[in-house]
Amino acid sequence: MSKQEEIFNAESYEKMELLRFTTAGSVDDGKSTLIGRLLYDSKSIFEDQMEAVKTSSERRGDENINLALVTDGLKSEREQGITIDVAYRYFSTPKRKFIIADTPGHIQYTRNMVTGASTANLAIILVDARHGVVEQTKRHSLIASLLGIPHVVICINKMDLVDWSEESFNQIKNDYKQFASKLNVKDVNFIPISALLGDNVVNESENMNWYKGSTLMYHLENVHIANDHNHIDSRFPVQTVIRPHSDEYHDYRGYAGRVAGGIFKKGDDITVLPSGFTSKIKEVETAGTPLEEAYSPMSITMTLEDNIDVSRGDMIVRTGNMPEISQDIDAMVCWMDEKNPIRINGKYTLIHTSRNCRCIIKEVVYKMDVNNLHKLEDDKEIRLNDIGRIRLRTTQPIFFDAYNRNRITGSFILVDEASNVTVGACMIRS
């Protein structure tokens, strides 16, 4: 029986969880081989895809079937043999469904890595066992830390090329731990692998008996992700108001949105921001079916006991647990504009949850050297792919939590007012 058949036959899919992970890497570090191996060993590459990859490999004159071609989609990427954009890949095992955000690893694609990392539960960082912790390892770790990815797996790859040496593995592990003490990553695991030969990817290695930990696949299937969402601070940004205007639902006013934090249930005392009006929750429902409780990342409709004014951009919170409310924001930014650097005193549109307003950049506090975490206080020009700390002021107050407390209410984007392009990804500091 194939793995895919088991997924159905086990009837486990009712309990299957979704895990989103990101992989960053560049040419030759084995990232494509690793993804190819995960897809192949979980039987997620279809025959016609394999056939297409074989044909292209032959056309390009590659000696073996080039698994990198499974992951490269756009014409220019195939021509140049590199990944430019974020590509999303899917596979499942009987336990979990996985979404891979596959991103390029070079410094000029930092913004793509940030994009892929923004929704990930877990990051896989590949380290070449021959080279140990290098600049790229540090850069990828910084991004994972900055974007608040809860789980990081350091895959020490190409163990076959260092004679499966435990000493090499431990050396790299220690070097990494020393460097990572400066970062904010809660859960780090180290796995020695050979993506090429398959050791410790899906199947346990026979070459490294000294390693007692789990394989990468086992870890992906079992890492505890239930606490990745904030279930403490109740936050409900209103997306839209549902008013049916029908005879049956004449006075119905439902507030539609996705829970961004905490737990909401019938009878809870709530406060609406910015108005400050208070009420009680009458019902929490999905498509007319009442729910006992609603929590992130559920999309729900909420009705209130009182007929108060609530519209898109408002936030419903539990009375007694307020977010921060301010017009002055201190945030880390990753700049994404190809044409212009960030403009001090420049005005941008800010999009935060379901709320839009304008803002003005007051100050660049520092720029960060993404390769070594140094703060550059003399060079404050933030250009494409740069990461730095900024202060800005908004036209209206926004309701937020620190990013390290809530990734939804703690993040916002900046949009160029002339081109409408997304130019900045921001994380609010505590």
Place this chain on the structure above:
Amino acid sequence: MSYTINHLSELEAEAIFVMREVAAQFEKPAILFSGGKDSILLTHLAKKAFFPAKIPFPLVHIDTGHNFTETIEFRDYLVKTLDAKLIVGSVQEAIDKGLAIEEKGANASRNVAQIPALLKAIEDHQFDALMGGARRDEEKARAKERFFSHRDEFGQWDPKNQRPELWNIFNGKKHFGEHFRVFPISNWTELDVWQYIAKENIELPKTYYSHVRPCVERNGTILAVTEHVQPREGEEVKDMRIRFRTMGDATITGAYKSDADTIEKIIQEVAAARETERGNRADDKRSETAMEDRKKEGYF
């Protein structure tokens, strides 16, 4: 108590979130309705997203004139059930008016001719957002597609110049004349779609289930004999037990030999499948980047 939801609920929550953003951010949004299971799924999700209100989007169908009869019958039935508005863009009309050119030759199709008909419908009705049922797992160019995909005033997709999409923040800002294509079920796989259809008991056209009908085999693909597909010299018409995994034009949609006549059997079949569902679509086989090329021009 563990506060988690399963993968289908999470995908549903994500799709509903995206649809509500579309309703809130755009003036004239619509659902591109092909008659296939993915667009039927979209209408179901829209119904859940806005309940108890009616779905706030009309359905736009770009009719090639080469449809299966069952597709059109089901479309009309669904529109009535949803009490939705249907807008039909006709490829035949686009060809008659000289906006599109009918392909000639043995393997001609109206697939590419849909583009001008679609762009005309967008201009005529001034739609500023069109939701489609495309999924990233379907095809390699689609793997790089955003949820909110920006199109310029010519309806073109520029894959190298896509807006970064971070967290759950969707930037639908645009200039006059530009529009967005939005893909709420981007993260679903074929198996997810079928599991969800089973869970929610969603009604589909009969063509998705195993049935017997006259077919011919052409270049290794099984085609149903219809008004638009007639046997050629040397081709033998045989009654075959088949079903369709996707529903495109009758001229290009290959059938699969199958006994799966219930949704449970289909899920088992999909789970065991060794070919992608578009593996039998002649439109994708034209070249390695056939989909990317069409998308750049304004295809779905």
